[in-house]
Amino acid sequence: MTKKEILVAFSAGESPALGNIWRITAKKTDFYLDPHAEVEAIHLSAHGPNSEQSEGHRFHVRVDRKAAARIDASGDFISHTIPRKGRAFSGEELAPGVFRIARIRRVWDLQRPRFLRAAAIPGPLPDISDGRSAARLSKLLPPNGAADVDLVVSYNKPYWPGGQRSLRDQARLGPLRNEAGMWLTATSYQRSQTTHPTPEGLRLPLPKPGEDPNRIMAGAPEDTANGEMYWFVETITSRQFIEASRDRSE
Template identity: 80%
Template sequence: MTIKEILVAFTAGDSPALGNIWRITAKKSDFYLDPHATVEAFHLSAHGPNGDHPDGHRFHVRVDRKAAAAIQAQGDFISHKIPRKGRALNGEELAPGVFRIARIRWLWDLQRPRFRQAARLPGPLPDVSSNRSAARLSRILAPNRAADLDLIVSYNEPYWPDERNSLRDKARLGPLRNESGMWLTATSYQRSQTAHPTPEGLALPLPKPGEDPNRIMGGAPEDGAAGDMYWFVEGVTSRQFIEASRSEQEG
């Protein structure tokens, strides 16, 4: 049976999902990454060579503006600066024909007992069907650590960074293969936020005493000497911070 989609959840042991459940999909000549939701506002895509683009691949992040408006209308907060046609990415080239395109990071605050209820994902869990697999990142993090999932697209064969360690630690998800012959792999890590800091602007302030905790997800590209990849960071902030941000956006 060929797996075309992988769902990934972050938990605290056997707790419900904390933050979004993420979906990684192979469809025709493309790969897609997005949070599984009733209203899907954005996605990251990796398009392989096809009839429209026979000479190479394209990576980019896009926002569905109608879906974003629907999310706002139902009272949730969403803000972005992604252009209408999307934000193109080069990918971080790790080797010839091998590109790290995204990192999903779940901050340890999601697992802290004082924030766990606010971090829970509301609504029913998605089904796991015949062509879909699921993974749960459930190990308890030490303070100031993060659970990362790195997504890599490659030509010719699957690529696993830290090949021996990822196999030993059972840290691999996938691979997925699309119709253009490209592969996508995902590898999970636990990293120190001191040694591997969250990009500036994506680590939002935690609730102050008396404030109401609220889960939040942010995203931004990170540029480096080898190219760029996109970060998605799941964390906790306060409802008061969100409302202040909403007022700034509307003002």
């Protein structure tokens, strides 16, 4: 059976999943990326040609306002500046008809023993059905390291950044194909944040002595020389920083 969905989890060896389990889905002429959660508030979409959009593609990030309100009412923090109808972005063109649309980054702080309890997600893992495949990125990162998953959409055939190296490194996830004839690939990388820094606005402060660690996800677009891609960064900050941010947003 052709796989239509990929689940990607992050851990520290045999630890529970740390941070979100991400879901990558092919549905009709589209692709979707979102955190697998009981309440799903944000998703990134890549729309291919269809009856409403006869040619070309559209990349888009959207927040479900009702879901966001439920998350906020539960005591968790969510804040964003995405317009009600969502935000379109161009994608980073890597080659003709090839676009890097997103990067999911998990930083090494999630794996640090002092933060493991705060980073672990509660509840059972999702089921793996015939239409799903799954990957767990469990290798321990060095200090200041990051585990990245880059998502690329292409026409005509799957595209893997780095060519055969990603095959030798067993870093490939997918590919998925939609009904518009487009392909989506995901490639995992281990990178240094010194040489491949997290965008400035997505680097959040770690807990100070006496503060309570808390897992958080931040996201934003980044301009590159060849277009715009979207970042999702999972990291650790303090509950005190989150509460102060909540106060400023009200």
